[in-house]
Amino acid sequence: MTKDTEIIMTYLKSTISACLLVLLLGMSAEAQITKKAEFGKFAITNGTIHTVTNGVIENGTVLIENEQIIDVGADVNIPSDFEEINASGKHVYPGFFDAGTQLGLQEIGAVAVTNDQAELGDFNPHVRAFTAINPSSVNIPVTRVNGITHVISMPVSGRLAGKATLIDLYGYSPDSMAVSPNAGLHLNWPTSKKGGWWDDRSDDEVEKEYKKDLKELSDFLSEAQFYDKMMTDFERNPNDKQQPDMNKKMQAMREVVNGEIPVIISVDAKSDILDVIEWTENYPDMQFVLAGVRDGWRVADEIAEAGLPCLVSTLYTPERDYDNYQRPYQNPGKLHAAGVKVAIATGEVENVRNAPYHAGFAASYGLGKQEALKAITINAAEIFGVDDKLGSIEKGKQANLFIADGDPFEPMNHITDVFIRGNKIPMVSRHIQLYQQYLDRGAKTN
Amino acid sequence: MKKLLLLLFAFCFTLTTGFAQEKGSVLIKDGNLITITNGNMPNTDLLIEDGVITQIGNDITAPRGVETVDASGKYVMPGIIDAHSHISGVDINEWTNPVTAEVTMEESINPNDINIYWALAGGVTSIHLMHGSANVIGGQNETLKLRYGSDMDGLRFEDAPRTIKFALGENPTRVHGQGFDVQPRTRMGVEQVIRDHFDAAIDYQRNRREYLDAKEAYDNGNRSTPPVPVAKNERLEVLVDILEGEVLVHTHSYRADEITMLMRVFNDYGIEDYTFQHANEAFKVAPELKKNGAYTSVFADWWAYKFEVYYSTAYNASILNANGVKNSINSDSGELIRHLNHEAAKAVHYGNTSKQDALKMITINPATQLGIDEKVGSLEVGKHGDVAIWDGHPLSIYSKTLKTYVDGKKYFDRAEDADDMRLKVDAEQDFDEASGRWYNENGRHSETCLRGAEIRFSKQGMKLQGN
Numbered sequence: 001m002t003k004d005t006e007i008i009m010t011y012l013k014s015t016i017s018a019c020l021l022v023l024l025l026g027m028s029a030e031a032q033i034t035k036k037a038e039f040g041k042f043a044i045t046n047g048t049i050h051t052v053t054n055g056v057i058e059n060g061t062v063l064i065e066n067e068q069i070i071d072v073g074a075d076v077n078i079p080s081d082f083e084e085i086n087a088s089g090k091h092v093y094p095g096f097f098d099a100g101t102q103l104g105l106q107e108i109g110a111v112a113v114t115n116d117q118a119e120l121g122d123f124n125p126h127v128r129a130f131t132a133i134n135p136s137s138v139n140i141p142v143t144r145v146n147g148i149t150h151v152i153s154m155p156v157s158g159r160l161a162g163k164a165t166l167i168d169l170y171g172y173s174p175d176s177m178a179v180s181p182n183a184g185l186h187l188n189w190p191t192s193k194k195g196g197w198w199d200d201r202s203d204d205e206v207e208k209e210y211k212k213d214l215k216e217l218s219d220f221l222s223e224a225q226f227y228d229k230m231m232t233d234f235e236r237n238p239n240d241k242q243q244p245d246m247n248k249k250m251q252a253m254r255e256v257v258n259g260e261i262p263v264i265i266s267v268d269a270k271s272d273i274l275d276v277i278e279w280t281e282n283y284p285d286m287q288f289v290l291a292g293v294r295d296g297w298r299v300a301d302e303i304a305e306a307g308l309p310c311l312v313s314t315l316y317t318p319e320r321d322y323d324n325y326q327r328p329y330q331n332p333g334k335l336h337a338a339g340v341k342v343a344i345a346t347g348e349v350e351n352v353r354n355a356p357y358h359a360g361f362a363a364s365y366g367l368g369k370q371e372a373l374k375a376i377t378i379n380a381a382e383i384f385g386v387d388d389k390l391g392s393i394e395k396g397k398q399a400n401l402f403i404a405d406g407d408p409f410e411p412m413n414h415i416t417d418v419f420i421r422g423n424k425i426p427m428v429s430r431h432i433q434l435y436q437q438y439l440d441r442g443a444k445t446n
Numbered sequence: 447m448k449k450l451l452l453l454l455f456a457f458c459f460t461l462t463t464g465f466a467q468e469k470g471s472v473l474i475k476d477g478n479l480i481t482i483t484n485g486n487m488p489n490t491d492l493l494i495e496d497g498v499i500t501q502i503g504n505d506i507t508a509p510r511g512v513e514t515v516d517a518s519g520k521y522v523m524p525g526i527i528d529a530h531s532h533i534s535g536v537d538i539n540e541w542t543n544p545v546t547a548e549v550t551m552e553e554s555i556n557p558n559d560i561n562i563y564w565a566l567a568g569g570v571t572s573i574h575l576m577h578g579s580a581n582v583i584g585g586q587n588e589t590l591k592l593r594y595g596s597d598m599d600g601l602r603f604e605d606a607p608r609t610i611k612f613a614l615g616e617n618p619t620r621v622h623g624q625g626f627d628v629q630p631r632t633r634m635g636v637e638q639v640i641r642d643h644f645d646a647a648i649d650y651q652r653n654r655r656e657y658l659d660a661k662e663a664y665d666n667g668n669r670s671t672p673p674v675p676v677a678k679n680e681r682l683e684v685l686v687d688i689l690e691g692e693v694l695v696h697t698h699s700y701r702a703d704e705i706t707m708l709m710r711v712f713n714d715y716g717i718e719d720y721t722f723q724h725a726n727e728a729f730k731v732a733p734e735l736k737k738n739g740a741y742t743s744v745f746a747d748w749w750a751y752k753f754e755v756y757y758s759t760a761y762n763a764s765i766l767n768a769n770g771v772k773n774s775i776n777s778d779s780g781e782l783i784r785h786l787n788h789e790a791a792k793a794v795h796y797g798n799t800s801k802q803d804a805l806k807m808i809t810i811n812p813a814t815q816l817g818i819d820e821k822v823g824s825l826e827v828g829k830h831g832d833v834a835i836w837d838g839h840p841l842s843i844y845s846k847t848l849k850t851y852v853d854g855k856k857y858f859d860r861a862e863d864a865d866d867m868r869l870k871v872d873a874e875q876d877f878d879e880a881s882g883r884w885y886n887e888n889g890r891h892s893e894t895c896l897r898g899a900e901i902r903f904s905k906q907g908m909k910l911q912g913n
Contacts, residue, residue: 100885109886110616110752139750156885188883268884292884317781319881321560322866325567325784347885350750357788360843410843411791412801431749435761435797438729439768 037170037423041065043078044417047087047403052094052377053392062092064399067422072393085417087403093373094392095149095168095400095420096408097380098355099311100264100291100345103143103151104133104167104174109349118157123220126252127162129153130181133174139350141429144169146353147402147415150179150380150390152311152345154186154264159217161186163252164264166384168400170420183384184289185256189267189276190214214279221283224253262287262383264311268319270295277306289383291345294319297331300338309383310335311345314361315354326365332375333366342367343380360409372409398422467593467600469497470855473508474835477517482524482802482809482824492522494831497853502827515835515849523805523840524824525571525832525850526786529696529743529812530723530776532576533561533783534601538897539578540585544622544630544639547610547684549585551575555598558870561780562594562601566858568784569834569847572603574776574816576723579613579698579895580621582630582639586610586684587696589816591832592850594857595869607817610688611723612640613698614708616754617896637707644715647685654678688717694817695720696743698895700754702730709738721815723776726758732769741815742766743774746782746789747796763807764797774812778895791841801841831855 042064049060049072061076062069078084107114116132133153143151149169155162163182171177190213194206201209227250234241255261267276267290277299280288290296291311296303303310314329332342344359346352355376363372381391389398399422406413418425472494479487479502491506492499508514532538536556540549555575565573571592577585589606614636623631630636653676660673687693695712699705699722712720721741722728726749728735728742735742744766749758759765766773775790777783790808793799799807813823822830831854838845850858 102886108750108753108756138756154885156883156887266883266885268881294881294884313884315781315785316884317561317564317784321868322871324863324865325564325867326863347883349886351747354747357843361785364844364846411788412794412841414795430757431759431761431796434729434757434759435765438732438759439761439765439797441733 035426035428037420037425039423041079041082042085042399042419042422042424043082044085044087044092044401044403045078047090047092049092049393050094050373051393052373053394060092062393062399062401064419064422067398069393069395069397069399069401072395085403089405090416091404091406091408092393093147093402093404093408094377094390095402095418096147096355096359096376097150097343097391098148098346098348098352098376099152099343099380099383100313100347101151101153101352102156102347102349103139103153103169103352104135104137105129105153105155106349107134107137107139117155119155119162120157122158122216123160123249124155124158124162125160125185125224125256126248127155128165128182129155129163130165130167130174130178133165133167133177135171135173135177138430139352140169142350142431143352144418144420144425145415145427145429145432146356147404147408147418148352148355149400149402149418149420151352152183152264152380152384154184156186156188159188159190159213160220161188163261166386168420170423170425179386179390180261180384182255182261184262184264185253186291187217187263187265189265189272190217191269191272192275193269193272214275218279218282221253221257224250224257227251228254228257257283257286259285259287262289264289264291266291268292268294270298273299274302277302277308280306280308292347293335294328294331296340297327297334300335300340303335304339309341309343309379311343311380311383312362313344313346314358314365315346329361329365332362332372333368336367336371336375341379341383342375343383344372344376345380356408357411360411363409369407369409467596467604467853468855469853470831470851471495471497471509471512472831472851472854472856473506473512473514474517474522474833475506475514477520477522477835479825480521480523480805480840481826482806483826484824489518492825492833494833494851494854497831497855499825499827499829499831499833502825517835520848521836521839521845522825523569523834523836524809524822524829525834525852526569526808527774527812527816527818527823528565528570528573528777528783528786528808529721529774529815530576530778531565531573531783532578532778532895532897533565533573533780534559534590535575535897538576539580541578541580541621544581544618544628545583545643545681546581546585547583547643547682547688548680549577551577551585551588553598555588555590555601557594557596557598557601558868560868561783562592563858563867564780565783566592566594566850567847567860567863569787569836569840569850570783571832571834571850571852572813572816572818572822573783574609574696574812576696576895577611578897579611579617582613582618582622582636583643583685584611584613586693589818591852592857593852593855603818605821607694608687608692609694609696609816610684611698612695612708613895614704615698615700616752617698621896633701633704633707636704637711640708640711641714643682643685644689644711647682647689650676650679650682651686651689689715691718694815696723696815697721698723700724700726702727706731706734709734709740713738719817724755724778726755726762728771728773729759729762729765732766732771735766735771736769741772741774741811743776743812743815745778746775746792759796760792761797763793764799767793767799767803767807768797772811772814773807774815775807776812787836787840787845788843791843794841801839804841 049057105117154164166183167177378391381387493501589603657676747760810823813819
């Protein structure tokens, strides 16, 4: 009896202390997790402001109110009701923009049920990344504390993978995050190249399959153009005509064939890029953007002449064993030198946070710091038609910016504050929380 | 006569091997020396003679016939050492059994791999060519020097200790437990596979020794107890060597629980000087690692490509360093190895590791983990002339490698870099293959450890995962 009571008491004691410990730990963890963004009036003062579109302002001020930048300059009066953030010795940049990711669509690469970027089927223009963006993805805070405020997130499977979405990295729903729910249609260009040593098709078979893929694609577009014309005719004179049947895929193609949103074409090999250029000439009313473009440097003049912007990265190995080791780093610079508009697109998910370093390598290998800065801000905004709102620090633009203690392309430097749509974002992520929790475990948890 | 021929042959063999591992001499003048172990020395000369650093100081004059390189305004740093690489590996996964300690990367090296040159262009001079992570006790690894242009033997790091790959967690449980219904299917099973084989090795060692002793006695005329043969077992021989401390263990691992499990097992069997590779959750048990004197070799920021790395932090390296754990930053990738200096700089970004310590993580620390720290990993008189010259501080994203030397011989020079640096033009590669897509294809390029162990079928046929 006594023994039993003792055991129960010991059990209770340990349970109670365990509960207390859990409660205490929970509270401290909760304090961090529930830290919310601050929305208000902010004055960033004494900073070096890299406006991107209007040069660099030393010792400048940025005023933020109601999602907007309401003033920027060296001589700005600071109203008394604005919270001052002293950026003395620091640098202010527009939020960085990664123009090609799967952020929000994939959580854990190897866990299939957390992957929403690859729908079944070859032609999916009606499938939308916007639908499946998970605003609670752990990857999102991890990304934005590194100064990346906007991404294009895209479906990736099949021929027409679906609609890419342009989101900012703060919000409780896809709707609140979306800048352009449908930012473009992602097309995986069929390749005329063999896959590798395991690809035992003959050259003829490869060629035949490529032609077949191209024909399917062109037929699909012809059908879409016809559907759009038919629908437009009907919409103009609904009374004169019989209502055509609804076709969801074709309906989704209308904004594409009308040129309202671009086709983002993933293409890497030189000959494929040349084919793409030729193919796009068949569709003068449509908009096209190239993505990947790893052989771009080989045909930079042709791409420039065709006026096709390119979404590119730098941190990959050369395409061919016989390519110079610097080509991936130089590709953005060589494209720019030929007159191509380039924007940084990492193609990443959990490490979109490395976008500034892709830009840094581009800067270092020919693009230069100023152009690299544009490639990760205003160029992407222009390519996706949102440069009225994003991409630079200008009066009247959305307040998307960050403060850094130095050049943000240098990994040794730190981002100290991030603003998205005027919200001062808590500098918290899983990575930072684990750091705070485990840097010094202290005696009590040993 | 036969013996004489044999001797002659052996002599010739030594000659050819010696020739493959050519050593050079060079005087690097007025550079900013980042010695790693003895601070930074501005405007200092470094003399390498016949492959070895012979002098560090001012106003050193070049011995006759030794080239002088002006490094004023430049940075001179020991060659980067990558403690986890698969470049130049031909086959890396003997995945047919949960334990394959008998196999080795020793003869699975492609000296013509262009990735070797690309790594040199990033200032790397040595790599730990590792077996894959498909089995609990995988094959033996090989430590290499990047003497691009020499043959397979010429790439070996002479007298580097033997090392072996272990792997815990998802990879071995998926390949064996889920793939073949063979233990281990769980982390519980992983522990038992290791213990079973160490126990077997201990028994084998005793039985084998008793047999050999008995055989010797028998051969010497003691015919009273005929020896009962115990066959030689290569697999168990290697495990015995591990228990004897002759083979350093490098363990692919992620979670804190499996890391502590292995430390417990190693304590039980008296195994020391081991390194946890990847070790994404090592930060959670940094004090335990420190207490056991275990090393870690981590990614700068890779995470979330599989469940066991979901609770990761890029602050891992900084937390480990702050807790006194000797840590290195590795690549496990043909891409990251091109800029390990930049990967090390991330330790400054995530958690304010000092620049000095960040550089240790790609030089002397990996050297220690591979047991070659007496020879490389810092600029010290007596150490090998494995050195890179940089045009700026190596942790800056704007800095580039200008020249890379191994044993005082120059293997990379940015000024002489040609478009095509292949040693051997492969007829099969004349056509331009389509690479994978530019974007992350479902974590495909995230980890190369399982190369050859996961087979995917596609419209075009069979494909081995990971390049």
